[in-house]
Structures are given as structure tokens and as C-alpha cells.
Amino acid sequence: MKALQFPKSLLICLVGIMCIPAIAYGSFHYIYPSDPSLVYTKHGKLNVEWVKFSENANFTEYLAKERHFDEDSLSADILVLRTYQEPQSSIHEHNQVIYSSVVLHQKVNCRNRTVSVEDLLMFSKSMSGGLLVKDLYDLDWDLGEASPGSIDEMKVTTLCGFTS
Numbered sequence: 001m002k003a004l005q006f007p008k009s010l011l012i013c014l015v016g017i018m019c020i021p022a023i024a025y026g027s028f029h030y031i032y033p034s035d036p037s038l039v040y041t042k043h044g045k046l047n048v049e050w051v052k053f054s055e056n057a058n059f060t061e062y063l064a065k066e067r068h069f070d071e072d073s074l075s076a077d078i079l080v081l082r083t084y085q086e087p088q089s090s091i092h093e094h095n096q097v098i099y100s101s102v103v104l105h106q107k108v109n110c111r112n113r114t115v116s117v118e119d120l121l122m123f124s125k126s127m128s129g130g131l132l133v134k135d136l137y138d139l140d141w142d143l144g145e146a147s148p149g150s151i152d153e154m155k156v157t158t159l160c161g162f163t164s
Contacts, residue, residue, distance in 0.1 A: 074110040083126045110160035115152040117141040
């Protein structure tokens with residue numbers, strides 16, 4: 001029996017047609033990268049596993065899986081990774097800082113229903129990539145009581161076990 005032979009040009013056309021969806025998918029994700037629901041980052045010897053917590057038009061926020069809850073003070077210490085859709089700019093100590101993501105050490109107080117920022121690290125690229133452009137420690141920025149419908153209220157209800 002003689003094997004069926006196709007002209008090379010037909011095979012090249014078929015392979016080209018089959019590659020179009022893969023190229024289109026890759027191009028779309030290069031232009032508009034998706035926000036995964038689980039992210040791993042590595043900073044030196046520190047490996048962090050992040051779980052998507054919230055998303056809006058300006059940023060996507062991830063919480064580290066590892067958390068510390070103090071039952072005596074009814075507070076939780078958490079790490080938050082916030083990746084912005086567009087680079088952000090702010091002024092610190094008379095210098096302009098441009099960053100695309102931040103890692104926050106936050107304290108959630110279940111008794112007062114408040115969230116405060118303890119430490120802040122700003123990175124030049126998304127997902128805490130690139131260079132560390134600014135680091136601020138021992139801030140104790142109390143953001144006040146979590147307002148209804150805010151991301152901070154979601155943190156309080158999720159971490160403290162409140163239903164409303």
C-alpha cells in the first residue's frame with residue numbers, strides 16, 4: 001500500500017492555521033496579562049504564596065497564605081501584595097517615587113474593626129518584581145474603622161470571622 005502524501009505547502013498551511021489560536025492567545029495575555037488567583041514570589045530566601053483576595057479597575061490585591069492571629073488582642077498580622085494596573089507615583093521625603101506594586105504588612109484589629117499599615121515596600125514592577133524603590137517601616141498608619149463595602153471591611157470580616 002502506498003502512503004497518502006500531502007504536498008509540503010498544504011502541510012505548512014495547516015500548521016500555520018493551527019498556530020493562529022495559540023499566537024492570538026499568547027499575544028492577548030502579553031498585552032493584557034491576567035491576574036492569577038494564586039501567585040508565588042521569592043525574595044532572597046523568603047518564598048511567599050499569595051491568594052487573590054480582591055480586584056478592581058485600579059489594582060489586584062493578594063493576601064499571603066501564612067498569617068498570624070493573636071487571640072489575646074483579637075488581631076491578625078497579614079502580608080498584602082497589591083499590584084496596580086498602571087504605575088503609581090507619590091512623593092516621599094521630597095522625592096518622587098514611581099512604583100507598580102507594593103507589599104504591605106497590615107494589622108487587622110477585630111475588636112475595633114480597623115486595619116493599619118505597619119510596613120510598606122514599593123516595587124518597580126508588578127507582582128513585587130523589579131527593584132525595591134522605597135521601603136517604609138514602623139509606620140502604624142491607622143486607616144480607621146473599615147467602611148462598609150471596602151476592601152478593609154472584607155479583610156475584617158474574612159480574618160475575624162464576622163458575617164456582617
